Amino acid sequence: MEMVDQRAENNVVSGQPQNSIADFDPPKKPKTKKFAVACAVLASMTSILLGYDIGVMSGASLFIKENLNISDVQVEVLNGTLNIYSLIGSALAGKTSDWIGRRYTIVLAGTIFFIGALLMGFAPNYAFLMFGRFIAGVGVGYALMIAPVYTTEISPASFRGFLTSFPEVFVNVGILLGYVSNFAFAKLPIHLNWRIMLGIGAIPSVFLALGVLAMPESPRWLVMQGRLGDAKRVLNKTSSSEEESQLRLDEIKEVAGIPKDSKDEVVQVSKRSQGEGIWKELLIRPTPAVRHILIAALGIHFFQQLSGTDSVVLYSPRIFEKAGITSYNDKLLATVAVGFVKTIAILVATFQVDRFGRRILLLSSVGGMVVSFTLLGVGLTVIDQSHSKVPWAIGLCIAMVLFIVAFFSIGLGPITWVYSSEIFPLQLRAQGCSMGVAVNRVTSGVISMTFISLYKAITIGGAFFLYAGIAAFSWVFFYTLYPETQGRSLEDMEVLFGKYHKWRKANALLDKTKQVDHGFGDDNKAQIH
Numbered sequence: 196m197e198m199v200d201q202r203a204e205n206n207v208v209s210g211q212p213q214n215s216i217a218d219f220d221p222p223k224k225p226k227t228k229k230f231a232v233a234c235a236v237l238a239s240m241t242s243i244l245l246g247y248d249i250g251v252m253s254g255a256s257l258f259i260k261e262n263l264n265i266s267d268v269q270v271e272v273l274n275g276t277l278n279i280y281s282l283i284g285s286a287l288a289g290k291t292s293d294w295i296g297r298r299y300t301i302v303l304a305g306t307i308f309f310i311g312a313l314l315m316g317f318a319p320n321y322a323f324l325m326f327g328r329f330i331a332g333v334g335v336g337y338a339l340m341i342a343p344v345y346t347t348e349i350s351p352a353s354f355r356g357f358l359t360s361f362p363e364v365f366v367n368v369g370i371l372l373g374y375v376s377n378f379a380f381a382k383l384p385i386h387l388n389w390r391i392m393l394g395i396g397a398i399p400s401v402f403l404a405l406g407v408l409a410m411p412e413s414p415r416w417l418v419m420q421g422r423l424g425d426a427k428r429v430l431n432k433t434s435s436s437e438e439e440s441q442l443r444l445d446e447i448k449e450v451a452g453i454p455k456d457s458k459d460e461v462v463q464v465s466k467r468s469q470g471e472g473i474w475k476e477l478l479i480r481p482t483p484a485v486r487h488i489l490i491a492a493l494g495i496h497f498f499q500q501l502s503g504t505d506s507v508v509l510y511s512p513r514i515f516e517k518a519g520i521t522s523y524n525d526k527l528l529a530t531v532a533v534g535f536v537k538t539i540a541i542l543v544a545t546f547q548v549d550r551f552g553r554r555i556l557l558l559s560s561v562g563g564m565v566v567s568f569t570l571l572g573v574g575l576t577v578i579d580q581s582h583s584k585v586p587w588a589i590g591l592c593i594a595m596v597l598f599i600v601a602f603f604s605i606g607l608g609p610i611t612w613v614y615s616s617e618i619f620p621l622q623l624r625a626q627g628c629s630m631g632v633a634v635n636r637v638t639s640g641v642i643s644m645t646f647i648s649l650y651k652a653i654t655i656g657g658a659f660f661l662y663a664g665i666a667a668f669s670w671v672f673f674y675t676l677y678p679e680t681q682g683r684s685l686e687d688m689e690v691l692f693g694k695y696h697k698w699r700k701a702n703a704l705l706d707k708t709k710q711v712d713h714g715f716g717d718d719n720k721a722q723i724h
Contacts, residue, residue, distance in 0.1 A: 231350055231358065231433035234410050238345045239361030240403050241301055241338040243369035244308045247396050248277060248331065250373020250534060253509050254381065254527050255389040262385045263321050267647050273325065274509055275644030277332040278636040284336020285636060289629030291337070297345040297413040304341060305404035308334030309397045316394020327393075334400075340632040343616035344625060348413040349433050351443070359616055360545040363609035367541045370508060371534030378527045415624075418447045424460030450620065477623050477630075484692040485620070489627065491676055491692075492615040496631045498669035499611040500638035502564060503662030504603045506646040507596055508533065513647070517575060517655050518592035519584055529593065536597045540604035552681040553610050554673075560606020561670045567602060568663035571595035576656030611635075617680060618688045 256270050265273075284307070292300040311331025318324035342362045350358040376395060380388045414433070417426035427444055434440035445455045453462055481489060507514065511533050512526040520526050548556060574591035581588070619627035650658040678691060 228351065228433055228435050234349050234433065235346045235358040235361050237403075237406050237410050238297075238301055238342050238349075239365050240399075240406070241304055241342045242362040242365040243372070243399055243403070244305070244331075244338050244396070245281075245335045246366035246369020246371075247373045247376075247399070248335065248369075249366075249505070249508055250370035250530075251376050251392045251396065252277075252373070253511055253530055254374065254377025255392045257512060257523065258381075258385050258389040259324070262389065263324075265321055269321065271644045271647050273321075273328065275640045275642075276325070277328050277335060278640035278643060280329045280332025281336030281339060281636045282633050284333040284338075285340045285629050285632035286336070287333075288337045288340040288632075289625040292341055292344065292416070292625050293419070297341055297348065297416050298407060298410055300337060300341045301345065301407045302404045304334050304337035305400040305407070306334070307331075307337060309400040309404070310334075312394060312397035312400065316390050316397070318390070318393075331396075336632065336636065339636070340625075340629050343612045344628050345413055347613075347616040348415040348624075349411075349429070351434055351439065357545060357549045359613040360541070360548050360609040362612050363604070364538075364541050364545055367534070367537045367604060367608075371531070371538050374527070374530045374534040378524075378531055381523060381527055414443070415447050418444075418451050418453070419622075421453075421462045422460075423448070423453070423462060450622070474626070477627060484690075485623065487676070487692045488618050488620075488688070489630075492618060492627060492631045493634050494672060494676070495611045495614055496635040497638055498665070498672065499607055500635055500642055502561075502603075502607065502666045502669060503568070503642055503646075503659070504564070504599060504608075505639050505642050506658075506662070507599050508537075509643055510646055511596060514575075514596060514655070515593070518578060519589045533596060533600055537600045537604045540601040541609060544605040544609050547605075548609065548613065549681060552679050553614055554677055554679045556606040557610045557614075557673055557677065558606075558670060560602050560608075560610070561666055561673060563602030563605075564599060564607065565663050565666045565670065567595045567598040568659050568666060571599065572656045572659035572663060574656075575659065576654065579654060579656055614677070614680065618692065620688065 252274055256274060259265065259273065260267075260270050284304070288300060288304075291303065295303075308331050311327050311329070311334055314327030314330055315324055316327075318327055339362075343359055346359045346361060373392075376392050380391050382388075383391065411429045411432065412425070414426040414429040417423075417429065423444070426447070427440070430440040430443050431437070434443060448455055477485065477489065511530045515526045515529045520529060544556060571592055574588045574595060577585055577588040578592070615631040616624070616628055646658065649661075653661070680688065680691065
């Protein structure tokens, strides 16, 4: 890393330009460890809970509206408040996971969602249904925060991107299952179908909670508790070699303030390692590197949801209806296609994230979304302004909905969770990720609860033009602030962002040097150097 910093400084002196943050190129990856993959899969499967809820509500809300005779505003509140409720779970999950461990926090998430799903399934009225949504939302908040953290902490750096994409994979699997559930139970009596759709979500949470008990605890959490012997045994199982295991342990010990030469099975750790002073270090007096990390983590969560993809997923039956598909059966069948495309796209991203890196997938994804949102807005506007069916516009709308979810799933969807869960320093990771999830859920809740009102106010085509503009702005934000983290160890992230901070200052100094040289000559250039 010193070479990167020195190169930036030397280039300023020599006047050589800095081309891009691609200078931070990662090392090559070794062979995958199957045990680490198995642990990541089990932990990430908790994300099915959120995905299933998103998918199933897109269709169930059609029947709930008719059966309980509720308004469009109540539908928006029903769909969006789970994201707001999940703030409670994500806020508690950081401290809970530092207290009882990452593994038991995953079990707790599954248990809470199980209770919420049962309550929704047996809801006799709208108020009781909202109470069930509250309980389920808390469980979702726990799951959203803890699954990426555990997966990140147990994964070797060489294929961490592959493994930490799994939570988003299972969100998409859950969405697909929710869409299939809509289609499968749609023909049941209206007082029964939506209750079965919602209540059946309790079943996977039981198996997930039991399966997680077979997983080991996070090695980084074990080190934070001073349990070096247990951490070493877990690292041996999740590393490709004994040397890699020892290297990972030494890096974690250094960050936790434990001497590298300590051979004890159990040691005393500082209060800082156990979580004290985190908020001061994260928010009140952050270093430039930590401040950059915080902006990057919160920013990617914010723009992931503000781009409006949740509106496409959650309200796809309404979008298809606006595009000219009128029957319940056809609308729900079209949403199954959306879920299928999302799942295939996320699988492609999962296997490519450690090959191409985070940055190129993120920028390609958002760029594709900008184009797709724009064309969807065009198609819907044409249909809205026409007095007869326009087959090409209907086809364009259906295709662009599929392209939006595909582009989202190859980059912005999984990279958000990969990036935000890997860049925080060890002591700040749980609380930092918790803040990221909070931003994610608040933004998602606002988008989900305003979509119907938004398209009624500015037309449905106008709503997607707005989302296209937001996505374009986010592309510039990502291009400017996000270095490549592929292949870096978790303990190296603060150094990487610190170097990147200096690198940006070096570029700014070089630009200033060029301006002075251009305007005032060599004497002033020498003063800048």
